[in-house]
Amino acid sequence: MNRLAHIIWHRLTGLMPGELDANEVLWLISPHQQSPLLARRRAMVVVNRVRLFAFLFAVLTPLWSIVDYVVFPFPLWFFLAGMRLVAAGAFAALVICYKPSGNLLNAYRAMALLFAIPTVFYVVSHQVLTSFDLTGMSAAIGAGYAFLPFVLLAGLAIFPLTFLENLAFIAPMLLSQVLAQILSWGQLNWPSFAGAFWLMALIAGVANLAGMSQLAFMVALVRQAIRDPLTGVHSRRSAEEILELYGSVANRAETPLSVAFIDLDNFKSINDRYGHDEGDRALRRASKAINESLRSGDILTRWGGEEFLLIMPNTRLPDAQAALERLTGQGLGRRPDGTLLTASVGIAERIHDKASQWEQLIEIADRRMYLAKQSGRNRIVVHDLAADAPQD
Numbered sequence: 001m002n003r004l005a006h007i008i009w010h011r012l013t014g015l016m017p018g019e020l021d022a023n024e025v026l027w028l029i030s031p032h033q034q035s036p037l038l039a040r041r042r043a044m045v046v047v048n049r050v051r052l053f054a055f056l057f058a059v060l061t062p063l064w065s066i067v068d069y070v071v072f073p074f075p076l077w078f079f080l081a082g083m084r085l086v087a088a089g090a091f092a093a094l095v096i097c098y099k100p101s102g103n104l105l106n107a108y109r110a111m112a113l114l115f116a117i118p119t120v121f122y123v124v125s126h127q128v129l130t131s132f133d134l135t136g137m138s139a140a141i142g143a144g145y146a147f148l149p150f151v152l153l154a155g156l157a158i159f160p161l162t163f164l165e166n167l168a169f170i171a172p173m174l175l176s177q178v179l180a181q182i183l184s185w186g187q188l189n190w191p192s193f194a195g196a197f198w199l200m201a202l203i204a205g206v207a208n209l210a211g212m213s214q215l216a217f218m219v220a221l222v223r224q225a226i227r228d229p230l231t232g233v234h235s236r237r238s239a240e241e242i243l244e245l246y247g248s249v250a251n252r253a254e255t256p257l258s259v260a261f262i263d264l265d266n267f268k269s270i271n272d273r274y275g276h277d278e279g280d281r282a283l284r285r286a287s288k289a290i291n292e293s294l295r296s297g298d299i300l301t302r303w304g305g306e307e308f309l310l311i312m313p314n315t316r317l318p319d320a321q322a323a324l325e326r327l328t329g330q331g332l333g334r335r336p337d338g339t340l341l342t343a344s345v346g347i348a349e350r351i352h353d354k355a356s357q358w359e360q361l362i363e364i365a366d367r368r369m370y371l372a373k374q375s376g377r378n379r380i381v382v383h384d385l386a387a388d389a390p391q392d
């Protein structure tokens, strides 16, 4: 049974573009536990697309009044033109007020507003149009208003969203379609309503798949951009982005943020004695050993060469020190001669070290790491005085 489930899962994930691993496939279902850098990039893309859409709607919505003017009786045109102006104003406000901040909640809000404006427009215009007895060309144009929900649902396809995020947007749109029909209960034509609703559900399904497929490509691209190719841990560039993100969150929420510089000891001798390839393998073993002892939420990055930077959000200095003692106590893998690979570590914490900028925090941790080296290596330094005892 387990094997069957494994085969099915394997086949399904094989359908996904971008060669996602099992964890990443789950990221297509729900935003929960997505990497903060992916969430940040997604939030930027979503807000930028909301603004593009809103700009197009702000221009096109009032322009359509010209067509309405030709085909509709004056009172109906007047009412619809007023609504179009209000909607265009709301779209323009979205373009002006929303800037991509990298915050996913902010991006959801922008999307909800983008979709709420035409949804309200649709529900109200549907009411008004059904109260007029339209014939000929005006009836044909009036019927065109009923396509708005279809356009909205199809528009979801341009956003890189997870399955559940898409559902959260699709459900209210389908519900408002039902609501619009119920409000005009008298004229309800059940077969045509059921047909239209079925078509909407199909479009929603296709848009959901399109959004997830965009997200899959984005996950693969972000992974390539943020990972160090040798060890697979975060690269220095992404470390700086993470520090920027976590630093500002910690400053705002007044929460602790610890960073640890982990510099492998006497690494040059591995290269010199056993060759560069053996050195690479030792680096991979070290990053694996550190990764395995991390708590979820801690982020390991390769700062350069044989130097790693561990970012520990919401962690006070004594807790960070205890975590690093546990880690270095086990050794960071083995050297080719079988002895333990050790490291010199410098730790700094935002509140304890009064560092409001992440650059200061890095500087302090780096200085302490050099103190650890000077004091004989294989030790952890958490203050600006030389350490006196090795780890083992």
Ligand SMILES: Nc1nc2c(ncn2[C@@H]2O[C@H](COP(=O)(O)OP(=O)(O)OP(=O)(O)O)[C@@H](O)[C@H]2O)c(=O)[nH]1
Residues within 6 Å of the ligand: 230, 263, 264, 265, 266, 267, 268, 269, 271, 275, 276, 277, 278, 279, 280, 283, 304, 305, 306, 373, 377
């Ligand atoms: N194999 C391999 N070696 C690397 C890589 N990046 C940096 N190095 C090597 O790491 C070594 C770092 O040497 P040093 O800075 O002298 O430091 P160390 O020998 O670890 O000595 P201490 O830091 O003082 O304990 C150099 O020989 C670099 O060539 C890499 O990606 N692969």
